[in-house]
Amino acid sequence: MYSTDGEDASDNRAGADSRFPPDLMYAAARLYYLEEANQAEVARRIGTSRATVSRLLSEARRQGIVRIEVVLPEMEQTDDLAAQVAAELGLQRVHLSQTSASGHTGRVLAPALSEALESVGLTAGDVLLVSSGRTVYEAAQFDLPRLPGVLVAPTVGGQDEPEAWYQTNEITRAVAVKIGGRPTFLYAPALPGPDLYASLLDDPSIRRVLELWVSAKCVMVGIGAPPLTRQSLPAFVPTDAASLRMAVADICSRFYDRHGKPVSFPGSDRLMATGLDMLERIPYGIAVAVGAEKVAGIIAGAQAGYFNRLVTDPETAALLLSAAEQQATG
Structure with a gap:
């Protein structure tokens, strides 16, 4: 039994050092989580107070002595779920993460994204386009397959955007570093004025990047949620534009409605971004998206042919399957 000289001594030690002895944290965690003792019983057995036990358990979780994983119930085998979603949406393949991506999007999706990129068969000299967006940005912070010699280029301008996930050049650089490729940058705002647009x-x-858009073998894109429901949008998007009420999503800052039809807004004809029609012609389009708010956009984009492969998590896949079945019957 551990002697802590009562609650006051333990509390003073925790307050002064903000850390408990590792063996004490381990003992409390083992009793509570593995032997299913309640906190009062744990306190009695290690000779401290119940309040201190609560702090021991919290600190054990913070330091990684205790690791808690929340896993979705297995409705069916992951491969079967992926195949069903692909069939319902008319996609070539769906790549699912092992667990829900909620809260750890990049880390959870990166292995599935790596699998998707490897399946494309990119070789030196091939062009991989990369879009902006929080999900793509977060996934690019983790390991991706080595694809030496592949040219990586952005699909949209945005060097004047404040948020990191709208800085497409930086995402391009990060992806190129991860795969061992060669980056090419687009030094232009996403929505230049008329005079600047003509000069660009x-x-x-600029023309060099536009030519890469046409010759690309693969594009990796994020799917934005409906614009009027989002907390974060690129600075150039006019949130007061009435047309955006019809938009369910965007890819490469190109908005579209629930039928996959493009939705324009004032100035969108000057966007320095890959067009939706261009996306349809790229042999391999990999969309990376999770969350209930993305379901309508994923379905509409898949049916419109803006991408033919999807990286998501099992929770979103189940929602997609349910929504697609409802759409088919109603």
């Missing part, structure tokens, strides 16, 4: 089209470095 004549710039050799």
